[in-house]
Amino acid sequence: MTRLEQQGAAAKEASRILATAGTAKKNAALEAIAKILAERQAEWLEANALDIAAAKENGMRPAMLDRLTLTPDRVQGIVDAVRQVIALPDPIGRVTKMETRPNGLIIGRRSVPLGVIAIIFEARPNVTVDAAALCLKSGNVCILRGGKEAFRSNIAVTKLMREALSSVGLPEDCISLVQDTSHETANELMHLDKYVDVLIPRGGAGLIRTVAKESSVPVIRTGEGVCHIYIDSEADLDMGANVLYNAKCSRPSVCNAVECVLIAEDVLEPFLKQAVPLLDEKNVELRCDGKSLDILGSRAVPAMESDWDAEYDDYILAVRTVKDVHEAIDFINRHSTGHSESIITKNYFTAQHFLDAVDAAAVYVNASTRFTDGGEFGLGAEIGISTQKMHARGPMGLEELTSSKYIIYGEGQVR
Amino acid sequence: MTRLEQQGAAAKEASRILATAGTAKKNAALEAIAKILAERQAEWLEANALDIAAAKENGMRPAMLDRLTLTPDRVQGIVDAVRQVIALPDPIGRVTKMETRPNGLIIGRRSVPLGVIAIIFEARPNVTVDAAALCLKSGNVCILRGGKEAFRSNIAVTKLMREALSSVGLPEDCISLVQDTSHETANELMHLDKYVDVLIPRGGAGLIRTVAKESSVPVIRTGEGVCHIYIDSEADLDMGANVLYNAKCSRPSVCNAVECVLIAEDVLEPFLKQAVPLLDEKNVELRCDGKSLDILGSRAVPAMESDWDAEYDDYILAVRTVKDVHEAIDFINRHSTGHSESIITKNYFTAQHFLDAVDAAAVYVNASTRFTDGGEFGLGAEIGISTQKMHARGPMGLEELTSSKYIIYGEGQVR
Numbered sequence: 089m090t091r092l093e094q095q096g097a098a099a100k101e102a103s104r105i106l107a108t109a110g111t112a113k114k115n116a117a118l119e120a121i122a123k124i125l126a127e128r129q130a131e132w133l134e135a136n137a138l139d140i141a142a143a144k145e146n147g148m149r150p151a152m153l154d155r156l157t158l159t160p161d162r163v164q165g166i167v168d169a170v171r172q173v174i175a176l177p178d179p180i181g182r183v184t185k186m187e188t189r190p191n192g193l194i195i196g197r198r199s200v201p202l203g204v205i206a207i208i209f210e211a212r213p214n215v216t217v218d219a220a221a222l223c224l225k226s227g228n229v230c231i232l233r234g235g236k237e238a239f240r241s242n243i244a245v246t247k248l249m250r251e252a253l254s255s256v257g258l259p260e261d262c263i264s265l266v267q268d269t270s271h272e273t274a275n276e277l278m279h280l281d282k283y284v285d286v287l288i289p290r291g292g293a294g295l296i297r298t299v300a301k302e303s304s305v306p307v308i309r310t311g312e313g314v315c316h317i318y319i320d321s322e323a324d325l326d327m328g329a330n331v332l333y334n335a336k337c338s339r340p341s342v343c344n345a346v347e348c349v350l351i352a353e354d355v356l357e358p359f360l361k362q363a364v365p366l367l368d369e370k371n372v373e374l375r376c377d378g379k380s381l382d383i384l385g386s387r388a389v390p391a392m393e394s395d396w397d398a399e400y401d402d403y404i405l406a407v408r409t410v411k412d413v414h415e416a417i418d419f420i421n422r423h424s425t426g427h428s429e430s431i432i433t434k435n436y437f438t439a440q441h442f443l444d445a446v447d448a449a450a451v452y453v454n455a456s457t458r459f460t461d462g463g464e465f466g467l468g469a470e471i472g473i474s475t476q477k478m479h480a481r482g483p484m485g486l487e488e489l490t491s492s493k494y495i496i497y498g499e500g501q502v503r
Numbered sequence: 504m505t506r507l508e509q510q511g512a513a514a515k516e517a518s519r520i521l522a523t524a525g526t527a528k529k530n531a532a533l534e535a536i537a538k539i540l541a542e543r544q545a546e547w548l549e550a551n552a553l554d555i556a557a558a559k560e561n562g563m564r565p566a567m568l569d570r571l572t573l574t575p576d577r578v579q580g581i582v583d584a585v586r587q588v589i590a591l592p593d594p595i596g597r598v599t600k601m602e603t604r605p606n607g608l609i610i611g612r613r614s615v616p617l618g619v620i621a622i623i624f625e626a627r628p629n630v631t632v633d634a635a636a637l638c639l640k641s642g643n644v645c646i647l648r649g650g651k652e653a654f655r656s657n658i659a660v661t662k663l664m665r666e667a668l669s670s671v672g673l674p675e676d677c678i679s680l681v682q683d684t685s686h687e688t689a690n691e692l693m694h695l696d697k698y699v700d701v702l703i704p705r706g707g708a709g710l711i712r713t714v715a716k717e718s719s720v721p722v723i724r725t726g727e728g729v730c731h732i733y734i735d736s737e738a739d740l741d742m743g744a745n746v747l748y749n750a751k752c753s754r755p756s757v758c759n760a761v762e763c764v765l766i767a768e769d770v771l772e773p774f775l776k777q778a779v780p781l782l783d784e785k786n787v788e789l790r791c792d793g794k795s796l797d798i799l800g801s802r803a804v805p806a807m808e809s810d811w812d813a814e815y816d817d818y819i820l821a822v823r824t825v826k827d828v829h830e831a832i833d834f835i836n837r838h839s840t841g842h843s844e845s846i847i848t849k850n851y852f853t854a855q856h857f858l859d860a861v862d863a864a865a866v867y868v869n870a871s872t873r874f875t876d877g878g879e880f881g882l883g884a885e886i887g888i889s890t891q892k893m894h895a896r897g898p899m900g901l902e903e904l905t906s907s908k909y910i911i912y913g914e915g916q917v918r
Contacts, residue, residue, distance in 0.1 A: 107862070203862070301696075334918060443910050465604075478906070482612075499870075501869075501870045503749060
């Protein structure tokens with residue numbers, strides 16, 4: 089057995105215990121985690137300082153450095169998030185669809201944990217705790233594989249969380265960290281079918297595509313966001329400009345930010361006149377098709393073919409003219425990643441048609457794509473935004489981390 | 504573009520239309536399929552006769568030949584099954600969890616089709632129509648890849664179904680057959696991520712494992728059934744013997760048949776005395792651990808290690824002695840495929856503990872495992888029994904062939 093196989097086997101063993109742990113026990117473990125992270129944060133912060141120093145030496149970009157950095161305030165935020173998970177209802181053990189069949193069998197469907205969830209993520213220390221807390225509350229054991237830049241931080245925080253588990257009598261192996269950050273080990277994890285039930289990659293598009301392609305463990309794809317806003321010929325242009333500005337500029341690095349605006353040709357010029365001055369505030373680079381370029385001139389640059397599938401995660405916006413809602417829908421269904429899509433229109437029928445025909449996790453009428461988020465949707469915390477159609481689609485909260493089993497009460501029935 | 508890529512692209516196009524087709528249109532298509540299969544069954548039967556002749560020439564076993572053979576009666580059964588699918592409620596377009604958020608956004612979750620479903624199956628002509636009908640009713644386009652032994656039959660029946668689709672104004676490409684049965688093409692289908700949303704292998708364990716391992720398209724594993732019955736020390740032994748006989752002998756070739764009986768040592772001898780005479784009726788071969796072999800002597804053979812993980816699909820049963828329910832649960836969780844597991848006991852607490860701790864799609868108390876079936880569970884027809892934890896677990900009816908999308912009605916909200 090390799091080291092990772094041993095870790096997987098231990099996780100599977102732990103999952104048998106955690107799957108039948110009650111709500112009180114799981115909440116006690118979460119409270120113990122919150123407490124130990126608050127009380128012994130120095131251990132975590134010290135390890136993080138070493139990660140930061142190494143990252144600086146390796147010339148990490150300031151934006152990435154900021155993501156990697158822990159502060160007492162940030163730790164407090166993470167601790168608060170754990171306590172919010174405690175407050176959420178337990179998604180395990182709900183029995184739905186229970187009925188008595190004509191032969192007297194009583195058949196119900198009960199929600200159960202998925203089992204062992206592996207999470208591959210990049211250099212954000214808060215993800216380590218967020219993911220572990222959501223898995224724990226939903227009765228799932230997690231195997232965490234973080235980025236190498238945060239390795240020392242992750243070792244420190246995992247050690248604390250495992251101590252907390254022990255202190256309430258749950259197996260330490262309910263939470264574990266992959267003990268090296270090599271590609272070989274990541275690859276081995278993707279093929280640990282025997283012990284891992286689900287794999288969730290959290291990170292850039294490249295990571296996610298690689299994992300989805302390579303993994304023989306079932307994968308949930310999350311967070312790939314090439315999102316569009318379509319400005320209809322019957323749009324309130326003022327609203328459209330505001331929504332576009334918000335969807336692009338409020339946080340361009342997140343997956344629910346808009347990457348491409350589609351504009352009905354009837355309103356192309358007036359819309360651009362309203363929207364561009366707002367986008368100017370953040371110096372948003374505009375990559376335009378021919379018609380919009382004709383209007384914007386030197387304010388814009390010509391789009392290349394690759395711009396129609398680009399996830400910029402930056403102050404860049406692709407701009408394209410379409411004839412009508414049908415062309416917009418057709419374009420979106422060909423180029424979107426199925427994350428979040430929005431139409432701005434006053435026309436009832438156009439709005440309903442867009443809702444029906446666009447194939448995405450979240451389809452909006454007259455609102456910013458930025459709302460696609462577990463908190464905003466009322467799910468509480470989320471482990472990611474699923475952009476696939478199997479198992480879960482859209483923000484994944486605790487319920488989306490469950491499976492089910494049928495329970496059947498009989499009196500000796502045979503068939 | 505390869506021929507299969509063209510087929511995939513056409514399927515994806517068709518799925519955009521089928522996804523928004525109403526219930527009346529889909530039911531009209533199903534009725535047209537039922538009608539054309541009844542009226543022009545000669546075309547299908549003639550093609551099947553050619554398949555049968557070729558199979559005989561190749562020395563196909565009688566049991567397999569029987570599976571492959573169509574008769575007017577069997578066609579009628581298949582037509583009736585299509586009409587039963589018409590009678591089922593449409594699983595698409597249900598809106599659940601709709602609520603108004605504090606910011607005024609109205610957010611709901613609507614059931615939508617998965618999109619394009621590829622189904623890889625072996626030589627059973629009825630599967631072609633059953634699968635196509637369930638996919639059609641749930642708004643999914645299907646790409647069917649049948650076994651080479653039924654290739655002529657499948658070409659004939661697919662042609663008829665495509666004509667039926669055309670006759671009601673739906674794209675023919677809502678149903679299509681992969682036009683060769685080579686392994687290369689099957690492999691290409693497993694990597695057609697761009698067009699195929701889900702792949703469902705239906706067939707033997709070897710097929711399913713290969714597909715799950717190779718495919719980069721998300722897979723739903725179905726029908727792997729190493730099922731157990733545990734006879735508790737507090738069992739009604741009479742009931743236990745009846746249930747065991749039924750679960751093993753009523754149809755040994757199906758996935759919900761029992762493969763291994765676990766017997767509490769306190770009741771080992773009396774239980775075997777009651778059960779074996781029943782099993783004798785079908786000459787069930789018993790492969791035994793040491794303790795049970797001591798009792799049964801020459802009636803049985805010693806089990807090998809591989810017997811504890813075997814799916815016999817035949818009149819063979821593994822027999823093993825366990826200390827108590829805890830040892831039984833532990834053994835089951837290590838050796839079962841997570842399909843169907845049953846306990847026979849009169850003890851309330853033992854029953855509840857078994858239901859809690861056994862990790863399987865269906866867990867029974869005092870009933871035969873043979874009930875794990877879409878019809879028996881009240882789901883109507885089924886496309887298979889999922890033995891995985893993601894997306895769907897247990898019998899997969901129409902609802903399990905759906906995904907969801909969030910629909911959001913706004914008034915210009917930004918974040």
